Amino acid sequence: MSITLPIYMDYHATTPVDPRVVEAMLPYFSQHFGNAASRNHPFGWAAEEAVETARRQIADLVGASPKEIVFTSGATESDNLAIKGAAEMYREKGNHIITCVTEHKAVIDTCKRLEKDGWRVTYLPVRKDGLIGLDELRAAITDKTILITIMAANNEIGVLQPIGEIGAIAKEKGILFHTDAVQAVGKIPFNVGELKVDMASISAHKMYGPKGVGALYVRRRNPRVLLSAMIDGGGHERGMRSGTLHVPGIAGFGKAAELCRLEMEADGRRLRELRDYLNERLHRGLDEIYINGSMERRLPHSLNISFAYVEGESLLMGINDVAVSSGSACTSASLEPSYVLKALGAGDDLAHSSIRFGLGRWTTKEECDYVADKLISVVTRLREMSPLYELAKEGVDLSTMQWTPH
């Protein structure tokens, strides 16, 4: 089988829309174009039916009831609604929130905003494997704690936080538990009942659905979670999120959820094998490479590796026909390395020279071979020009070396 370049290996960032999802969306643009809130004519009814079908499909994927699914514009909005909505609603009860340093910016920045407005936020550290400690979590809880928000799967390193255990602790203490489940839902089993989750953020475009559509699962029983709306007007979505629903997007989201429910197990098995194959090939071809985050508690399609003794920029340039993400966030003028990798204790160099591999529904073994070959040759070439690598190979301990100018 031949491969087409460039190769897409950045499925954590976004996923292509599955053709079957596109198919499910098409009738809702021009044919059944009604407003799902139009209650008095067939145009509205057709749109509403599509939305309610999708609501059921998404609920089925996470073990919720359809009424517990609130549609949003994406997981960034879901995270905002969950955290700010709960903070505002339960203000009387307390002003303390617990989260973790490796959360997505949609959670971190939301918490930062609340801090400015007088809330207190504890950012739990992570261990070297990327996971929080449950003892630290317990110790952080006070009688003012109203919310714990910890992600299910990390978007940079793919590690799986102990969500079930966190849910149990939150329940025992009577604290609400929100999880940003964007990277986990549709990829691994995720059941809001078993995990004792009160709120969960989901995004369609991370699971082969369209961009700009998301959902927040909001528990209705045991306890019934109330949220202050962030967007007012019209009272759609049980008053939690006003605005005309994006019917085609939601229909696609529903179809994507159904496909994930049916195919997740087979997909996961196949991708785990491919991921392990890629990892093994890299380890066979190169020394001084380091996996970031727990390999045991990890999404099946996810791998994050630091390549020591190469410079991040040169590394990325060398593999410019492979779409991956790196630990260098070049989005800002300052070249700040990934805060997630730093939180695991990685030095700046190793954080910069890291690559996140995200495999997905259309990744092939041939592509993994291409990526492995390419990386092995690029890293080998870059290291041939690296005096540090040479010294390290001669057994010089660089960390204790005295750098004397002469």
Ligand SMILES: *Cc1c(COP(=O)(O)O)cnc(C)c1O
């Ligand atoms: C992508 C992502 C988000 C944001 O989702 P959008 O739908 O793009 O707003 C939030 N959290 C995690 C973990 C993500 O990976």
